[in-house]
Amino acid sequence: MEKAEASVSEDETKTTEKPTRAGFVALIGATNAGKSTLLNQLVGSKVAIVTHKVQTTRSVIRGIAMHDDAQIIFLDTPGIFAPKKRLEKAMVTSAWSSAADADVLAVLIDARAGLEGGALAILDRLQESGAPAQKRVLILNKIDLVKRETLLALAAEANARLSFAQTFMVSALTGDGIGDLLNYFAGEMPQSPYLYPEDQVSDIPMRSLAAEVTREKLMLRLHQEVPYAATVETESWEEKKDGSVRISQVIYVARESQRKIVLGKDGETIKAISIAARRELHHMLGRKVHLFLFVKVRGRWADDPERYREMGLEFPR
Structure with missing residues (x-):
């Protein structure tokens, strides 16, 4: 008799457990469509760097959002454009590969x-x-900057060219429409155990995210070809006894002339980049950050397979 009661109890537990969902949503679009800004809004935390320059995102960034009973893993892909250089080809290939494997493809x-x-x-x-x-x-993003009749015409034109299951209108900058997006994506995720801890917002190692933060500040500070010719790597990450962290990073550029530009007159440019990056890292980590930046020349780094592995990209042959 006792065994029968135990069996009923187990069955009741199974039926009352709410099934969980987990899956992937790929965000694809042309450069400067606002994918990274949208990702940060959907996740509720900054996991992707954002600048006004094209081709800011170089590799796929995964941001994780919990909504209702669903875990949604967003893939922020590099902007899609007509690539010419080897790095550009690797970025576009990465974007299309991620799109093919996702449960939902969101065209921004x-x-x-x-x-x-x-x-x-x-x-x-x-x-x-x-x-x-x-x-x-x-x-359709940036709806706060466009008249409603223009939005409706654009939605109709896009759907005439390619059929979509749903059309959403959002402002990634203000957050307008984000709730509707999350509701939809959560409902489209397949039943599955959660793929990441529920409090995790990204699978990016902090060392890599810290390097991206510095690259963001470099791109915002510099112009012309220098930001695109530079990459940032975190060389060391040391936890201090007082709770602070000491981070050492290297900014690699292709030529000596670019190194001088990054340093600036009397080191003013690199100092400004360091201050801006340190402030943001302090905010993200919630503790004091000691950031040390060095600028080195690494000729033709964009042709080095190791650098592509560092960025999570396939090296195009």
């Missing part, structure tokens, strides 16, 4: 630019791929 379009600036080419390629329409959603 800058509502101000419309289908110009690369969005049309993305829609055409997706049409050729034969991917199921129920897997795709259209997101």
Whole structure:
């Protein structure tokens, strides 16, 4: 009799347990469509760097959001454009590979630019791929900057070229429409155990995220070709007894002339970059940060397979 009671109790426990969901959403779009800003809004924390410059994101960034009973892993992909250099080819290949493997493919379009600036080419390629329409959603971003009638016309034009399961209109900057997106994505995730701890917002190691923060400040500070010719690596991360952290990073550039630009007159530029990066890292980590930056020349680093592995990219042959 006791065994029967125990059996009923176990069955009741199984039926009352709420099934969990987990899956992947790939965010793809042309450069400067606002993917990284949207990712940070969806996750509720900064996990991807954001600048006004194109091609800021170089590799796939994973941001993790918990919503209702679902764990949604967002893949922020590099902006899709017509690549010319080896690094650019690796970035675009990475974006398309992530899109192919995701449970939901979210196509982000800058509502101000419309289908110009690369969005049309993305829609055409997706049409050729034969991917199921129920897997795709259209997101029109920056709706706070565009009139409603323009948005409706753009949505109709995009859907005429490529069918989507749903169309959303959001402002990644203000957060308008983010709740509707999360509700939809959560409902589309397949039943699965959670793939990451529930309090984790990214799978990026802190050493790598710290390097990205410094690269963001470098891109915001410098202009022309220098930001695109530079990469940042965290060489050491030392936990101090007082709870602070000592971080040593190297900014690699391709030429000596670029090194001088990054340093600036009397070291003013590198100092400004260091101060901005240290402030943000202090805010992210919630503790004091001692940041030391060095600038070195590494000729043709963009042709070095090891650098691609550091960035999580496949080296194109």
